[in-house]
Amino acid sequence: MNDDDLRLLLLIRHFETALLDLFAQGLLSGTTHTCLGQEPVPVALRPLLHPDDFVFSNHRGHGHYLARFGDPAGLLAEIMGREGAVCGGVGGSQHLKRGRYLSTGVQGESLPVAAGTALHLAHHEPGRLACVHIGDGTWGEGAVYEALNMAALWRLPLLVAVEHNGIAQSTPTAAQLAGTIAARADAFGAAYLYVPADDVTDMRDLLDKPLTRVRDGGGPLVVEFATRRLGPHSKGDDPRSTVEVDQLRAADWHTRYAATLGPRFTDLDAEQRDRIAAVVRDVTGRAPVRERR
Template structure:
């Protein structure tokens, strides 16, 4: 099998002149507001256990959503709130799940890291979902040709052997597998430079799997870049789509060991101020609406009885 290897990088300085649609912007801002609300609830001692917010990475699932179809499976990980919200637009169900209240998506059993709804599923162990997605895509390839499985992993996930076993199978069996790597440059507290030799592109190339890399936060640019490759995934040509992204917040809560400069650099790359600057009036209006919605969701859910 011969697969051409693409590698491109997008200049990330600007967002599209036209800007995102109201719906896209609302999605982005809703996820941001949701994650901020979680940290707020934590600080007030209202959440049990732990959580991992996707602050800074919200645009990744929002950019991907229109490239996915209802029949596609989505596999998420420990940092999956944005993935779920982009897919199901259900902050009530997710917050109820995280808080163990009535209306919880999984009855409060799974919590932040273990969510299943329709064809969306997340698990809390690194690298575990890729082999599972190979099984699902093996089924899809025969039973529902054209459908794919999209698996979100991080840069740190590449430490797990199961990732390589799965990439090998995906290439070998020509599975419709889309691997989305959210490379935020840090695994919990360890910078990528201290836990990864070589590159993600090199890893994909080793298996003859197509690879795309982007550091853009521009939804349209990302979609334009990915659309042909995602179409190829549906024909059984797996893809590793690498997003050079930034984690604004701590790994979970209060455990950020990065220096001020590093955190400032992450904030400097954030989509939020760029989109705000591009269209201040519309942005402020939609942001206020998203925050108001999440405030209302939180007020509603925190008042509910246990699941």
């Protein structure tokens, strides 16, 4: 774990924590979905993705955005509808587009779209890929299977990053998913990889070669990241018991690194907490974003 990776993990953690605080203070309207606990996924992928790769994010996408752009102020301004908002305040938390990064709020919808961009890449920019983040709950959507079928059939450079956090909004995976994600990928002849989302260096070691294969025309890859959702689905809607959530917290990277990395962790944790606090002060002091035409 190098300092930059730890910084990014902590940046995302403190950004999400700050959002929940702002909600609690009544300073945010609407809704948001934090990725607390899932930060290692975008942090591990960051150096493995190229700026010309497409990234499709979902409703739980702040970590994906921050890993790609390192721009907490633009994102917070977007969520708060303040000047400097990256999408003019129209998109908000779950509808972001910046270059080849895009998120949208309908489950499964972005998978065929990502396949379309992968088709373009296969024809015109070989070596590039489209990465689409989905959850375990997204496998309930038919669009996922239509897209996987075409991606496998046409050997498209598509990376399906499944963040399996064990819960779809309020429904445990066991109550909504029959069989396994591995078997579903296998049914389409798509490559499959299981990656525990704990240590970003270990994760990259597992991902490196399979991703090269995707870039070299080997067809789609489904990566099942085993991860944890520490927070509620959105703001205060978590039906899980405190015992269950406490168990997840005990296994969380933040708890582990705090116990094992000593002052290096304490210093970087304070640094990123302060950085986000400064961003919150800056953005909350800004004027409402004006309509762009």
